[in-house]
Amino acid sequence: xxxxxxxxxxxxxxxxxxxxxxxxxxxxxxxxxxxxxxxxxxxxxxxxxxxxxxxxxxxxxxxxxxxxxxxxxxxxxxxxxxxxxxxxxxxxxxxxxxxxxxxxxxxxxxxxxxxxxxxxxxx
Amino acid sequence: xxxxxxxxxxxxxxxxxxxxxxxxxxxxxxxxxxxxxxxxxxxxxxxxxxxxxxxxxxxxxxxxxxxxxxxxxxxxxxxxxxxxxxxxxxxxxxxxxxxxxxxxxxxxxxxxxxxxxxxxxxxxxxxxxxxxxxxxxxxxxxxxxxxxxxxxxxxxxxxxxxxxxxxxxxxxxxxxxxxxxxxxxxx
Numbered sequence: 036x037x038x039x040x041x042x043x044x045x046x047x048x049x050x051x052x053x054x055x056x057x058x059x060x061x062x063x064x065x066x067x068x069x070x071x072x073x074x075x076x077x078x079x080x081x082x083x084x085x086x087x088x089x090x091x092x093x094x095x096x097x098x099x100x101x102x103x104x105x106x107x108x109x110x111x112x113x114x115x116x117x118x119x120x121x122x123x124x125x126x127x128x129x130x131x132x133x134x135x136x137x138x139x140x141x142x143x144x145x146x147x148x149x150x151x152x153x154x155x156x157x158x
Numbered sequence: 159x160x161x162x163x164x165x166x167x168x169x170x171x172x173x174x175x176x177x178x179x180x181x182x183x184x185x186x187x188x189x190x191x192x193x194x195x196x197x198x199x200x201x202x203x204x205x206x207x208x209x210x211x212x213x214x215x216x217x218x219x220x221x222x223x224x225x226x227x228x229x230x231x232x233x234x235x236x237x238x239x240x241x242x243x244x245x246x247x248x249x250x251x252x253x254x255x256x257x258x259x260x261x262x263x264x265x266x267x268x269x270x271x272x273x274x275x276x277x278x279x280x281x282x283x284x285x286x287x288x289x290x291x292x293x294x295x296x297x298x299x300x301x302x303x304x305x306x307x308x309x310x311x312x313x314x315x316x317x318x319x320x321x322x323x324x325x326x327x328x329x330x331x332x333x334x335x336x337x338x339x340x341x342x343x344x345x
Contacts, residue, residue, distance in 0.1 A: 045288070046260070046263070046264050046267060047257075047260045048246065048247075048257075048260040048261050048263065048264035049264055051246075051247050051257070051260075052193075052246055052247065052264075055247060055248055093286070095288070122267065122268060122271030122272060122274075122275075124271075124274065124275030124278060125278070125283070143193075143268050143271065143272075144188060144189045144192035144193040144268050144272070145192065145193070146192055146193075
């Protein structure tokens with residue numbers, strides 16, 4: 036059964052690239068939803084069930100860490116795997132994401148293969 | 159701590175021209191190779207004084223803010239911008255559209271984001287502004303302030319790709335007390 040995915044990034048270009056990468060995988064991907072920040076992402080999740088989230092860390096309004104924290108506190112979505120995708124070099128922030136429940140992270144720039152590898156086993 | 163001591167610490171922390179060139183080259187090469195499968199060959203680099211800036215092409219501008227602040231500018235021709243967008247999005251772009259500008263904004267974000275990781279190891283934590291992109295010809299830009307700019311040129315598929323960087327210490331207003339952005343565009 037096809038799984039819906041949510042991409043959260045303030046960069047329209049990264050959202051488009053990740054859409055392309057997801058479509059290139061052989062995974063059963065259904066609808067791909069997009070959000071520009073954590074606030075939009077939470078609103079999206081309130082009305083859509085997704086099986087996977089790819090999220091940036093540094094975003095305006097609500098960053099990826101706060102979004103992740105709120106998602107994991109939500110009984111309806113706490114088991115959804117979340118992969119953080121970021122240019123963030125600060126290891127503390129990345130580790131904070133992992134401690135908050137992120138299933139993994141990928142640093143930008145990334146290859147299609149790195150994304151595929153990270154998703155293998157998660158979905 | 160005296161102003162003189164703070165100033166001395168800033169000067170000793172300042173990266174050398176060679177380090178800046180190496181970090182920008184490394185960041186640019188990595189982003190082109192990983193995201194696009196393209197080679198960005200370093201051609202030359204030099205230091206320019208403030209004043210008149212770029213006047214044509216596709217220009218990505220992003221600010222760096224922290225104990226040190228600055229502005230980074232990425233510049234390329236419209237054909238190269240279209241090539242970059244076509245490869246990133248796997249769609250054909252023959253002219254500069256909003257999506258091409260988004261692609262250059264993200265290239266700017268990734269290259270300077272990568273560079274920021276190098277800079278932070280020396281200069282402390284920094285934040286990046288949201289990138290802006292300008293496209294056109296026969297416009298005027300001006301670099302305000304008094305800091306010098308590092309200019310590094312690359313060749314990508316025979317087209318020029320340029321990265322410019324201006325950095326200055328900002329702690330407690332010591333030395334320049336500079337703000338961002340340091341480039342002003344006039345249509």
